[in-house]
Amino acid sequence: MAAQRSRRRIPEATVARLPVYLRILGEQFEIGVANISSEELAELAGVNAAKVRKDLSYLGSYGTRGVGYDVEFLVYQIRRELGLTHDWPVVIVGAGNLGQALAGYNGFGDRGFPVGGIVDIDDSKVGSVVGGVRVRHLDEIKQVVQARNISIGVIATPGAAAQDAADSLVAAGVTSILNFTPTVINVPHGISVGKVDLAVELQILAYHEQRRANAAQGSVMQSLSGLLIPGESRRGASA
Amino acid sequence: MAAQRSRRRIPEATVARLPVYLRILGEQFEIGVANISSEELAELAGVNAAKVRKDLSYLGSYGTRGVGYDVEFLVYQIRRELGLTHDWPVVIVGAGNLGQALAGYNGFGDRGFPVGGIVDIDDSKVGSVVGGVRVRHLDEIKQVVQARNISIGVIATPGAAAQDAADSLVAAGVTSILNFTPTVINVPHGISVGKVDLAVELQILAYHEQRRANAAQGSVMQSLSGLLIPGESRRGASA
DNA sequence: AAACGTTTGTGCACGTTTTCACAAAGCCAG
DNA sequence: CTGGCTTTGTGAAAACGTGCACAAACGTTT
Numbered sequence: 051m052a053a054q055r056s057r058r059r060i061p062e063a064t065v066a067r068l069p070v071y072l073r074i075l076g077e078q079f080e081i082g083v084a085n086i087s088s089e090e091l092a093e094l095a096g097v098n099a100a101k102v103r104k105d106l107s108y109l110g111s112y113g114t115r116g117v118g119y120d121v122e123f124l125v126y127q128i129r130r131e132l133g134l135t136h137d138w139p140v141v142i143v144g145a146g147n148l149g150q151a152l153a154g155y156n157g158f159g160d161r162g163f164p165v166g167g168i169v170d171i172d173d174s175k176v177g178s179v180v181g182g183v184r185v186r187h188l189d190e191i192k193q194v195v196q197a198r199n200i201s202i203g204v205i206a207t208p209g210a211a212a213q214d215a216a217d218s219l220v221a222a223g224v225t226s227i228l229n230f231t232p233t234v235i236n237v238p239h240g241i242s243v244g245k246v247d248l249a250v251e252l253q254i255l256a257y258h259e260q261r262r263a264n265a266a267q268g269s270v271m272q273s274l275s276g277l278l279i280p281g282e283s284r285r286g287a288s289a
Numbered sequence: 290m291a292a293q294r295s296r297r298r299i300p301e302a303t304v305a306r307l308p309v310y311l312r313i314l315g316e317q318f319e320i321g322v323a324n325i326s327s328e329e330l331a332e333l334a335g336v337n338a339a340k341v342r343k344d345l346s347y348l349g350s351y352g353t354r355g356v357g358y359d360v361e362f363l364v365y366q367i368r369r370e371l372g373l374t375h376d377w378p379v380v381i382v383g384a385g386n387l388g389q390a391l392a393g394y395n396g397f398g399d400r401g402f403p404v405g406g407i408v409d410i411d412d413s414k415v416g417s418v419v420g421g422v423r424v425r426h427l428d429e430i431k432q433v434v435q436a437r438n439i440s441i442g443v444i445a446t447p448g449a450a451a452q453d454a455a456d457s458l459v460a461a462g463v464t465s466i467l468n469f470t471p472t473v474i475n476v477p478h479g480i481s482v483g484k485v486d487l488a489v490e491l492q493i494l495a496y497h498e499q500r501r502a503n504a505a506q507g508s509v510m511q512s513l514s515g516l517l518i519p520g521e522s523r524r525g526a527s528a
Numbered sequence: 529a530a531a532c533g534t535t536t537g538t539g540c541a542c543g544t545t546t547t548c549a550c551a552a553a554g555c556c557a558g
Numbered sequence: 559c560t561g562g563c564t565t566t567g568t569g570a571a572a573a574c575g576t577g578c579a580c581a582a583a584c585g586t587t588t
Contacts, residue, residue: 060496061544061545062544063544063545063546064545065493065496066489066493068492068496069486069488069489069492069493070473070486070489072492073471074473087564087565087566088565088566089565094473095473096473096475098546098547100546100547100548100549100568101545101546101547103565103566103567103568104545104546104547104567104568106566106567107566107567107568111566111567113565113566113567114553114554114555114565114566115552115553115554115555115564115565115566115567116553116554116555116556116563116564116565116566117554117555117564117565117566118564118565118566119566131496132492132495132496132499133495133496133498133499133500133502134492134495138491138495138498140491147390147393147394147395148390148394148396150390151386151387151389151390151391151393151394152390152487154386154390155386155387155390155487156386157387157471157487157488158487158488158491160488161488161491161492162492162495163488163491163495201498202491202494202495202498225498225501226494226495226497226498227494228490228491228494232309232312232396234309234313234333234334234335236335240501242494242497242498244490244491244493244494246485246487246490247308247309248391248394248396248397248485249308249396249397249399249400249402250305250308250309251467251483251485252377252379252397252400252402252441252467252483253307253308253311253371253373253400253401254304254305254308254483255441255465255466255467255481255483256371256372256373256377256401256402256441256465257299257304257307257370257371257372258465258481259372259377259440259441259464259465259481260371260372261372262464262479263372300574300575301574302574302575302576303575326534326535326536327535327536328535337576337577337578338577339537339538339576339577339578339579340575340576340577342535342536342537342538343537343538343575343576343577345536345537346536346537346538350536350537352535352536352537353535353536353583353584353585354534354535354536354537354582354583354584354585355533355534355535355536355583355584355585355586356534356535356536356584356585357534357535357536358536
Protein backbone atom coordinates (compact mmCIF):
# COMPACT_ATOMS: atom_id res chain seq x y z
CA MET A 51 0.00 0.00 0.00
CA ALA A 52 1.31 3.41 -0.98
CA ALA A 53 -0.71 5.07 1.77
CA GLN A 54 1.81 5.43 4.56
CA ARG A 55 1.90 9.23 4.57
CA SER A 56 -0.32 11.73 6.33
CA ARG A 57 -2.24 9.48 8.66
CA ARG A 58 -4.57 10.89 11.25
CA ARG A 59 -4.17 14.55 12.04
CA ILE A 60 -1.66 15.20 14.81
CA PRO A 61 -2.84 17.52 17.62
CA GLU A 62 -1.10 20.89 17.69
CA ALA A 63 0.10 20.34 21.24
CA THR A 64 1.84 17.17 20.13
CA VAL A 65 3.40 18.85 17.10
CA ALA A 66 4.92 21.41 19.46
CA ARG A 67 6.56 18.66 21.54
CA LEU A 68 7.88 16.47 18.75
CA PRO A 69 10.82 18.80 18.04
CA VAL A 70 11.83 18.51 21.69
CA TYR A 71 11.79 14.73 21.57
CA LEU A 72 13.65 14.86 18.28
CA ARG A 73 16.46 16.90 19.73
CA ILE A 74 16.82 14.68 22.79
CA LEU A 75 16.74 11.50 20.73
CA GLY A 76 19.41 12.92 18.45
CA GLU A 77 21.64 13.62 21.43
CA GLN A 78 21.06 10.17 22.88
CA PHE A 79 21.87 8.57 19.56
CA GLU A 80 25.11 10.55 19.40
CA ILE A 81 26.24 9.18 22.74
CA GLY A 82 25.46 5.63 21.74
CA VAL A 83 22.02 5.03 23.21
CA ALA A 84 20.23 2.62 20.87
CA ASN A 85 17.05 2.13 22.81
CA ILE A 86 14.94 4.30 25.09
CA SER A 87 11.79 3.87 27.16
CA SER A 88 8.96 6.40 27.37
CA GLU A 89 9.91 6.87 31.01
CA GLU A 90 13.50 7.87 30.19
CA LEU A 91 12.49 10.11 27.32
CA ALA A 92 9.86 11.77 29.50
CA GLU A 93 12.45 12.44 32.18
CA LEU A 94 14.80 14.07 29.71
CA ALA A 95 12.05 16.13 28.12
CA GLY A 96 10.58 17.16 31.45
CA VAL A 97 7.12 15.78 30.75
CA ASN A 98 4.82 12.93 31.78
CA ALA A 99 5.58 9.44 30.42
CA ALA A 100 2.02 8.79 29.35
CA LYS A 101 2.12 11.96 27.32
CA VAL A 102 5.25 10.77 25.54
CA ARG A 103 3.60 7.49 24.65
CA LYS A 104 0.44 9.14 23.39
CA ASP A 105 2.44 11.66 21.38
CA LEU A 106 4.53 8.94 19.77
CA SER A 107 1.47 6.81 19.11
CA TYR A 108 0.30 9.42 16.59
CA LEU A 109 3.30 8.45 14.46
CA GLY A 110 2.31 4.80 14.56
CA SER A 111 3.10 1.82 16.76
CA TYR A 112 6.86 2.03 16.64
CA GLY A 113 7.69 0.88 20.17
CA THR A 114 8.34 -2.61 21.44
CA ARG A 115 6.52 -3.61 24.61
CA GLY A 116 8.78 -4.57 27.42
CA VAL A 117 11.70 -2.92 25.62
CA GLY A 118 11.04 0.65 24.51
CA TYR A 119 11.74 2.56 21.31
CA ASP A 120 14.59 2.22 18.84
CA VAL A 121 16.23 5.62 18.99
CA GLU A 122 17.48 5.79 15.43
CA PHE A 123 14.21 4.63 13.95
CA LEU A 124 12.25 7.07 16.07
CA VAL A 125 14.46 9.94 14.95
CA TYR A 126 13.74 8.98 11.38
CA GLN A 127 10.00 8.77 11.93
CA ILE A 128 9.74 12.12 13.70
CA ARG A 129 11.82 13.82 11.05
CA ARG A 130 9.62 12.37 8.38
CA GLU A 131 6.43 13.43 10.10
CA LEU A 132 7.66 16.97 10.73
CA GLY A 133 8.88 17.29 7.17
CA LEU A 134 12.52 17.58 8.18
CA THR A 135 13.90 15.13 5.67
CA HIS A 136 15.19 18.04 3.67
CA ASP A 137 16.34 21.60 4.41
CA TRP A 138 13.93 24.51 4.49
CA PRO A 139 15.76 27.68 3.49
CA VAL A 140 14.27 30.81 5.02
CA VAL A 141 14.25 34.43 3.98
CA ILE A 142 14.72 37.07 6.67
CA VAL A 143 13.03 40.44 6.28
CA GLY A 144 14.89 43.13 8.19
CA ALA A 145 18.65 43.37 8.51
CA GLY A 146 18.67 45.41 11.71
CA ASN A 147 19.84 44.31 15.09
CA LEU A 148 17.58 41.30 15.34
CA GLY A 149 17.80 40.27 11.70
CA GLN A 150 21.59 40.27 11.82
CA ALA A 151 21.55 38.24 15.00
CA LEU A 152 19.22 35.65 13.52
CA ALA A 153 21.30 35.44 10.35
CA GLY A 154 24.44 34.92 12.38
CA TYR A 155 22.84 32.47 14.77
CA ASN A 156 24.01 29.00 13.83
CA GLY A 157 21.04 27.34 15.51
CA PHE A 158 18.97 27.89 12.38
CA GLY A 159 21.25 26.42 9.76
CA ASP A 160 22.36 23.62 12.05
CA ARG A 161 18.84 22.37 12.34
CA GLY A 162 17.82 22.46 8.73
CA PHE A 163 16.83 26.07 8.23
CA PRO A 164 19.67 27.77 6.34
CA VAL A 165 19.32 31.47 5.67
CA GLY A 166 18.52 31.61 1.97
CA GLY A 167 18.30 35.37 1.83
CA ILE A 168 18.03 38.61 3.76
CA VAL A 169 16.23 41.70 2.55
CA ASP A 170 15.83 45.18 3.94
CA ILE A 171 14.06 48.32 2.79
CA ASP A 172 16.96 50.54 3.80
CA ASP A 173 19.40 51.14 0.92
CA SER A 174 22.25 51.77 3.34
CA LYS A 175 22.00 48.17 4.55
CA VAL A 176 21.70 46.61 1.09
CA GLY A 177 24.95 45.08 -0.08
CA SER A 178 26.41 44.40 3.34
CA VAL A 179 27.00 40.80 4.31
CA VAL A 180 25.60 39.28 7.50
CA GLY A 181 25.93 35.65 8.42
CA GLY A 182 27.58 34.98 5.10
CA VAL A 183 24.62 36.24 3.10
CA ARG A 184 24.45 39.48 1.17
CA VAL A 185 21.57 41.77 2.08
CA ARG A 186 19.31 42.58 -0.85
CA HIS A 187 16.59 45.14 -1.26
CA LEU A 188 13.04 44.34 -0.19
CA ASP A 189 11.92 44.95 -3.78
CA GLU A 190 13.92 41.91 -4.85
CA ILE A 191 12.27 39.57 -2.38
CA LYS A 192 10.29 37.75 -5.05
CA GLN A 193 13.43 36.85 -6.98
CA VAL A 194 15.13 35.71 -3.76
CA VAL A 195 12.20 33.53 -2.79
CA GLN A 196 11.72 31.99 -6.18
CA ALA A 197 15.39 31.44 -6.95
CA ARG A 198 15.81 29.22 -3.91
CA ASN A 199 12.26 27.95 -3.73
CA ILE A 200 11.76 29.40 -0.26
CA SER A 201 8.47 28.87 1.52
CA ILE A 202 9.26 30.19 5.03
CA GLY A 203 9.78 33.85 5.87
CA VAL A 204 11.03 35.43 9.08
CA ILE A 205 9.99 38.96 10.07
CA ALA A 206 12.69 40.80 12.00
CA THR A 207 11.72 44.38 11.23
CA PRO A 208 10.59 47.04 13.67
CA GLY A 209 7.01 46.40 14.77
CA ALA A 210 5.59 49.21 12.66
CA ALA A 211 6.87 47.56 9.48
CA ALA A 212 5.68 44.06 10.31
CA GLN A 213 2.44 44.13 8.34
CA ASP A 214 4.20 45.46 5.25
CA ALA A 215 6.81 42.75 5.62
CA ALA A 216 4.11 40.12 5.89
CA ASP A 217 2.36 41.45 2.80
CA SER A 218 5.64 41.40 0.87
CA LEU A 219 6.36 37.85 1.96
CA VAL A 220 2.92 36.62 0.94
CA ALA A 221 3.14 38.44 -2.39
CA ALA A 222 6.50 36.79 -2.98
CA GLY A 223 4.95 33.36 -2.52
CA VAL A 224 5.93 32.47 1.02
CA THR A 225 3.36 30.29 2.80
CA SER A 226 4.68 30.22 6.38
CA ILE A 227 5.79 33.19 8.46
CA LEU A 228 7.62 33.43 11.74
CA ASN A 229 6.99 36.85 13.27
CA PHE A 230 9.52 38.19 15.77
CA THR A 231 7.86 41.57 16.19
CA PRO A 232 5.31 42.32 18.90
CA THR A 233 2.80 43.39 16.24
CA VAL A 234 -0.09 41.14 15.31
CA ILE A 235 -0.13 40.57 11.55
CA ASN A 236 -3.02 39.70 9.26
CA VAL A 237 -2.47 37.17 6.50
CA PRO A 238 -4.71 35.48 3.95
CA HIS A 239 -6.30 32.18 4.78
CA GLY A 240 -3.97 29.28 4.18
CA ILE A 241 -0.80 31.00 5.39
CA SER A 242 0.64 29.65 8.65
CA VAL A 243 1.95 32.13 11.18
CA GLY A 244 4.18 31.54 14.19
CA LYS A 245 5.03 34.26 16.66
CA VAL A 246 7.92 34.77 19.03
CA ASP A 247 7.79 37.84 21.23
CA LEU A 248 10.82 37.97 23.46
CA ALA A 249 9.36 40.61 25.74
CA VAL A 250 6.16 38.64 26.26
CA GLU A 251 8.13 35.74 27.66
CA LEU A 252 9.80 38.07 30.12
CA GLN A 253 6.46 39.61 31.06
CA ILE A 254 5.09 36.19 31.88
CA LEU A 255 8.08 35.59 34.13
CA ALA A 256 7.55 38.99 35.72
CA TYR A 257 4.01 37.95 36.57
CA HIS A 258 5.30 34.90 38.42
CA GLU A 259 7.95 36.98 40.17
CA GLN A 260 5.41 39.51 41.31
CA ARG A 261 3.09 36.74 42.45
CA ARG A 262 5.90 35.22 44.48
CA ALA A 263 6.63 38.60 46.05
CA ASN A 264 3.01 39.10 46.99
CA ALA A 265 2.78 35.61 48.42
CA ALA A 266 5.84 36.14 50.59
CA GLN A 267 4.46 39.14 52.39
CA GLY A 268 0.94 37.87 51.89
CA SER A 269 1.09 35.15 54.49
CA VAL A 270 0.30 37.83 57.01
CA MET A 271 -1.72 40.24 54.93
CA GLN A 272 -3.85 37.61 53.28
CA SER A 273 -4.86 36.05 56.55
CA LEU A 274 -7.48 38.75 56.74
CA SER A 275 -9.25 37.84 53.53
CA GLY A 276 -8.77 34.14 54.17
CA LEU A 277 -7.07 33.74 50.80
CA LEU A 278 -4.12 31.44 50.48
CA ILE A 279 -1.72 31.48 47.58
CA PRO A 280 -0.74 27.96 46.51
CA GLY A 281 2.66 26.59 45.57
CA GLU A 282 4.20 27.34 42.24
CA SER A 283 3.77 26.76 38.58
CA ARG A 284 6.19 25.62 35.97
CA ARG A 285 6.25 26.55 32.35
CA GLY A 286 7.47 24.42 29.51
CA ALA A 287 8.04 24.76 25.82
CA SER A 288 7.76 27.71 23.54
CA ALA A 289 4.53 27.35 22.11
CA MET B 290 -10.27 47.24 52.52
CA ALA B 291 -6.59 46.74 51.93
CA ALA B 292 -7.18 43.49 50.08
CA GLN B 293 -7.24 44.57 46.45
CA ARG B 294 -4.17 42.66 45.37
CA SER B 295 -3.75 39.09 44.10
CA ARG B 296 -7.33 38.00 43.68
CA ARG B 297 -8.25 34.67 42.13
CA ARG B 298 -5.49 32.87 40.29
CA ILE B 299 -5.24 33.86 36.63
CA PRO B 300 -5.10 30.99 34.09
CA GLU B 301 -1.76 30.61 32.35
CA ALA B 302 -3.39 31.03 28.93
CA THR B 303 -4.74 34.39 30.00
CA VAL B 304 -1.40 35.48 31.46
CA ALA B 305 0.15 34.78 28.07
CA ARG B 306 -2.39 37.04 26.34
CA LEU B 307 -2.35 39.97 28.75
CA PRO B 308 0.99 41.29 27.41
CA VAL B 309 -0.53 41.36 23.94
CA TYR B 310 -3.50 43.38 25.11
CA LEU B 311 -1.17 45.62 27.06
CA ARG B 312 0.87 46.45 24.02
CA ILE B 313 -2.16 47.19 21.87
CA LEU B 314 -3.78 49.31 24.55
CA GLY B 315 -0.56 51.26 24.92
CA GLU B 316 -0.50 51.99 21.22
CA GLN B 317 -4.15 53.01 21.22
CA PHE B 318 -3.58 55.33 24.13
CA GLU B 319 -0.68 56.91 22.28
CA ILE B 320 -2.87 57.78 19.32
CA GLY B 321 -5.54 59.27 21.53
CA VAL B 322 -8.05 56.45 21.96
CA ALA B 323 -9.57 56.84 25.41
CA ASN B 324 -12.11 54.05 25.32
CA ILE B 325 -12.22 50.66 23.67
CA SER B 326 -14.74 47.83 23.38
CA SER B 327 -13.92 44.16 23.74
CA GLU B 328 -14.86 43.80 20.08
CA GLU B 329 -12.29 46.35 18.94
CA LEU B 330 -9.57 45.03 21.18
CA ALA B 331 -10.28 41.49 20.01
CA GLU B 332 -9.98 42.58 16.40
CA LEU B 333 -6.61 44.21 17.03
CA ALA B 334 -5.32 41.24 19.01
CA GLY B 335 -6.60 38.69 16.54
CA VAL B 336 -8.73 36.81 19.04
CA ASN B 337 -12.36 36.25 19.96
CA ALA B 338 -14.22 39.08 21.74
CA ALA B 339 -15.65 36.78 24.41
CA LYS B 340 -12.13 35.65 25.20
CA VAL B 341 -11.03 39.24 25.68
CA ARG B 342 -13.88 39.88 28.08
CA LYS B 343 -13.22 36.72 30.04
CA ASP B 344 -9.51 37.47 30.21
CA LEU B 345 -10.14 40.99 31.45
CA SER B 346 -12.72 39.80 33.95
CA TYR B 347 -9.91 38.08 35.87
CA LEU B 348 -8.56 41.54 36.65
CA GLY B 349 -11.91 42.62 38.03
CA SER B 350 -14.98 44.33 36.63
CA TYR B 351 -13.28 47.30 35.07
CA GLY B 352 -15.48 47.73 32.01
CA THR B 353 -18.60 49.83 31.66
CA ARG B 354 -21.57 48.15 30.02
CA GLY B 355 -22.78 49.88 26.94
CA VAL B 356 -19.48 51.77 26.72
CA GLY B 357 -16.39 49.58 26.93
CA TYR B 358 -13.10 49.89 28.80
CA ASP B 359 -11.15 52.99 29.73
CA VAL B 360 -7.86 52.47 27.92
CA GLU B 361 -5.61 54.25 30.37
CA PHE B 362 -7.12 52.57 33.40
CA LEU B 363 -6.93 49.17 31.76
CA VAL B 364 -3.26 49.70 30.94
CA TYR B 365 -2.65 50.49 34.57
CA GLN B 366 -4.56 47.44 35.79
CA ILE B 367 -2.78 45.03 33.46
CA ARG B 368 0.60 46.46 34.33
CA ARG B 369 -0.20 46.10 37.99
CA GLU B 370 -1.39 42.53 37.63
CA LEU B 371 1.65 41.52 35.56
CA GLY B 372 4.00 43.23 37.98
CA LEU B 373 5.16 45.75 35.40
CA THR B 374 4.85 48.82 37.60
CA HIS B 375 8.61 48.85 37.91
CA ASP B 376 11.55 47.69 35.80
CA TRP B 377 12.94 44.19 36.04
CA PRO B 378 16.63 44.24 35.22
CA VAL B 379 17.86 40.96 33.74
CA VAL B 380 21.25 39.29 33.67
CA ILE B 381 22.30 37.55 30.48
CA VAL B 382 24.53 34.50 30.69
CA GLY B 383 26.54 34.03 27.51
CA ALA B 384 28.03 36.85 25.46
CA GLY B 385 28.21 34.94 22.19
CA ASN B 386 26.24 35.56 19.08
CA LEU B 387 22.84 35.31 20.69
CA GLY B 388 23.77 37.00 23.96
CA GLN B 389 25.16 40.01 22.14
CA ALA B 390 22.07 40.23 19.98
CA LEU B 391 19.77 40.13 23.00
CA ALA B 392 21.84 42.75 24.81
CA GLY B 393 21.70 45.00 21.78
CA TYR B 394 18.03 44.40 21.14
CA ASN B 395 16.11 47.44 22.31
CA GLY B 396 12.88 45.50 22.69
CA PHE B 397 13.97 44.38 26.15
CA GLY B 398 14.85 47.68 27.74
CA ASP B 399 11.98 49.47 26.03
CA ARG B 400 9.49 47.23 27.70
CA GLY B 401 10.81 47.31 31.21
CA PHE B 402 13.57 44.71 31.14
CA PRO B 403 16.90 46.58 30.98
CA VAL B 404 20.03 44.50 30.72
CA GLY B 405 21.53 44.75 34.19
CA GLY B 406 24.53 42.60 33.42
CA ILE B 407 26.15 40.16 31.03
CA VAL B 408 28.49 37.38 32.06
CA ASP B 409 30.50 34.84 30.12
CA ILE B 410 32.87 32.04 31.08
CA ASP B 411 35.29 32.91 28.30
CA ASP B 412 38.03 35.31 29.46
CA SER B 413 38.51 36.63 25.95
CA LYS B 414 34.96 38.01 26.00
CA VAL B 415 35.20 39.53 29.48
CA GLY B 416 35.72 43.28 29.42
CA SER B 417 34.19 43.89 26.01
CA VAL B 418 31.10 46.05 25.88
CA VAL B 419 27.88 44.91 24.22
CA GLY B 420 24.64 46.85 24.26
CA GLY B 421 26.28 49.41 26.51
CA VAL B 422 27.07 46.90 29.24
CA ARG B 423 30.49 45.54 30.07
CA VAL B 424 30.81 41.76 30.01
CA ARG B 425 31.94 40.29 33.31
CA HIS B 426 33.14 36.83 34.21
CA LEU B 427 30.65 34.12 35.15
CA ASP B 428 32.37 33.86 38.53
CA GLU B 429 31.16 37.35 39.36
CA ILE B 430 27.52 36.62 38.63
CA LYS B 431 26.51 36.72 42.27
CA GLN B 432 27.87 40.24 42.71
CA VAL B 433 26.15 41.36 39.52
CA VAL B 434 22.81 39.89 40.61
CA GLN B 435 22.95 41.23 44.14
CA ALA B 436 24.26 44.67 43.25
CA ARG B 437 21.24 45.39 41.08
CA ASN B 438 18.78 43.16 42.89
CA ILE B 439 18.17 41.08 39.76
CA SER B 440 15.66 38.26 39.87
CA ILE B 441 15.43 37.28 36.19
CA GLY B 442 18.19 35.52 34.28
CA VAL B 443 18.48 34.83 30.56
CA ILE B 444 20.45 31.86 29.26
CA ALA B 445 22.07 32.53 25.88
CA THR B 446 24.92 30.03 26.04
CA PRO B 447 25.51 27.06 23.76
CA GLY B 448 23.12 24.25 24.64
CA ALA B 449 25.79 22.17 26.34
CA ALA B 450 26.42 24.90 28.90
CA ALA B 451 22.76 25.60 29.66
CA GLN B 452 22.48 23.48 32.79
CA ASP B 453 25.65 25.00 34.26
CA ALA B 454 24.31 28.45 33.48
CA ALA B 455 21.03 27.61 35.19
CA ASP B 456 22.84 26.31 38.25
CA SER B 457 24.94 29.46 38.43
CA LEU B 458 21.88 31.65 38.11
CA VAL B 459 20.03 29.82 40.86
CA ALA B 460 23.08 29.92 43.11
CA ALA B 461 23.34 33.65 42.52
CA GLY B 462 19.78 34.10 43.74
CA VAL B 463 17.81 34.44 40.52
CA THR B 464 14.27 33.07 40.75
CA SER B 465 13.08 33.23 37.12
CA ILE B 466 14.95 31.98 34.07
CA LEU B 467 14.34 32.46 30.37
CA ASN B 468 16.15 29.75 28.45
CA PHE B 469 17.05 30.38 24.81
CA THR B 470 18.92 27.14 24.33
CA PRO B 471 17.29 23.99 23.01
CA THR B 472 18.38 22.10 26.12
CA VAL B 473 15.89 21.22 28.84
CA ILE B 474 17.16 22.49 32.19
CA ASN B 475 16.40 21.23 35.68
CA VAL B 476 15.84 23.74 38.45
CA PRO B 477 14.79 23.51 42.09
CA HIS B 478 11.13 23.77 42.95
CA GLY B 479 9.99 27.37 43.17
CA ILE B 480 12.04 28.66 40.24
CA SER B 481 10.03 29.69 37.17
CA VAL B 482 11.38 28.74 33.77
CA GLY B 483 10.38 30.05 30.37
CA LYS B 484 11.75 28.66 27.16
CA VAL B 485 12.20 30.08 23.69
CA ASP B 486 13.58 27.73 21.10
CA LEU B 487 13.86 29.49 17.78
CA ALA B 488 14.35 26.30 15.82
CA VAL B 489 11.30 24.65 17.36
CA GLU B 490 9.09 27.40 16.02
CA LEU B 491 10.48 26.83 12.56
CA GLN B 492 10.03 23.08 12.87
CA ILE B 493 6.37 23.58 13.67
CA LEU B 494 6.02 25.70 10.56
CA ALA B 495 7.84 23.04 8.55
CA TYR B 496 5.25 20.52 9.68
CA HIS B 497 2.46 22.69 8.32
CA GLU B 498 4.38 23.25 5.10
CA GLN B 499 4.94 19.57 4.62
CA ARG B 500 1.31 18.86 5.36
CA ARG B 501 0.24 21.40 2.77
CA ALA B 502 2.57 19.81 0.22
CA ASN B 503 1.16 16.37 0.90
CA ALA B 504 -2.39 17.66 0.65
CA ALA B 505 -1.72 19.29 -2.69
CA GLN B 506 -0.62 16.14 -4.42
CA GLY B 507 -2.83 14.07 -2.17
CA SER B 508 -6.09 15.10 -3.80
CA VAL B 509 -5.39 12.40 -6.33
CA MET B 510 -3.39 9.94 -4.27
CA GLN B 511 -5.65 10.08 -1.26
CA SER B 512 -8.75 9.40 -3.27
CA LEU B 513 -7.81 5.75 -2.98
CA SER B 514 -7.86 5.60 0.78
CA GLY B 515 -10.86 7.89 0.99
CA LEU B 516 -8.97 10.28 3.26
CA LEU B 517 -9.45 13.99 2.88
CA ILE B 518 -7.16 16.61 4.30
CA PRO B 519 -9.07 19.54 5.71
CA GLY B 520 -8.47 23.26 5.38
CA GLU B 521 -5.85 25.01 7.37
CA SER B 522 -4.81 25.92 10.86
CA ARG B 523 -3.59 29.13 12.36
CA ARG B 524 -1.20 29.63 15.19
CA GLY B 525 -1.13 32.46 17.66
CA ALA B 526 1.05 33.63 20.49
CA SER B 527 4.37 32.43 21.68
CA ALA B 528 3.81 30.09 24.33
C1' DA C 529 -38.93 58.33 33.89
C1' DA C 530 -39.48 55.07 30.36
C1' DA C 531 -37.89 53.09 26.20
C1' DC C 532 -33.94 51.93 23.38
C1' DG C 533 -29.53 50.55 21.71
C1' DT C 534 -25.01 49.08 23.22
C1' DT C 535 -21.65 46.37 25.59
C1' DT C 536 -20.13 43.90 29.61
C1' DG C 537 -19.77 39.78 32.58
C1' DT C 538 -20.64 34.98 32.90
C1' DG C 539 -23.25 30.32 32.80
C1' DC C 540 -23.08 26.58 29.81
C1' DA C 541 -21.81 23.47 26.23
C1' DC C 542 -18.23 22.01 23.46
C1' DG C 543 -13.64 20.72 22.03
C1' DT C 544 -8.92 19.82 23.23
C1' DT C 545 -5.28 18.25 26.23
C1' DT C 546 -3.64 15.77 30.10
C1' DT C 547 -3.52 12.07 33.23
C1' DC C 548 -4.75 7.62 35.00
C1' DA C 549 -4.98 2.87 34.78
C1' DC C 550 -4.69 -1.49 32.75
C1' DA C 551 -4.89 -5.16 29.21
C1' DA C 552 -1.97 -6.75 25.55
C1' DA C 553 2.54 -7.79 24.06
C1' DG C 554 7.09 -8.61 24.24
C1' DC C 555 11.55 -10.60 26.51
C1' DC C 556 13.97 -13.74 29.44
C1' DA C 557 14.86 -17.39 32.75
C1' DG C 558 14.37 -21.87 34.07
C1' DC D 559 6.64 -23.48 26.93
C1' DT D 560 5.21 -21.53 31.23
C1' DG D 561 5.61 -17.80 34.52
C1' DG D 562 7.28 -13.44 35.78
C1' DC D 563 8.87 -8.94 34.74
C1' DT D 564 8.78 -4.86 31.86
C1' DT D 565 6.87 -1.48 28.89
C1' DT D 566 3.79 -0.14 25.28
C1' DG D 567 -0.67 1.54 23.41
C1' DT D 568 -5.07 3.28 24.42
C1' DG D 569 -9.78 3.63 26.46
C1' DA D 570 -11.98 6.54 29.84
C1' DA D 571 -12.00 10.25 33.23
C1' DA D 572 -10.55 14.64 34.61
C1' DA D 573 -8.87 19.18 33.77
C1' DC D 574 -8.48 22.95 30.98
C1' DG D 575 -9.52 26.33 27.39
C1' DT D 576 -12.79 28.36 24.01
C1' DG D 577 -16.92 30.37 22.12
C1' DC D 578 -21.90 31.10 22.22
C1' DA D 579 -25.66 33.37 23.93
C1' DC D 580 -28.07 36.18 26.97
C1' DA D 581 -29.38 38.70 31.19
C1' DA D 582 -27.84 42.69 33.59
C1' DA D 583 -26.08 47.27 33.47
C1' DC D 584 -25.16 51.56 31.51
C1' DG D 585 -25.79 56.00 28.64
C1' DT D 586 -28.83 58.54 25.78
C1' DT D 587 -32.84 60.21 23.91
C1' DT D 588 -37.44 61.48 24.08
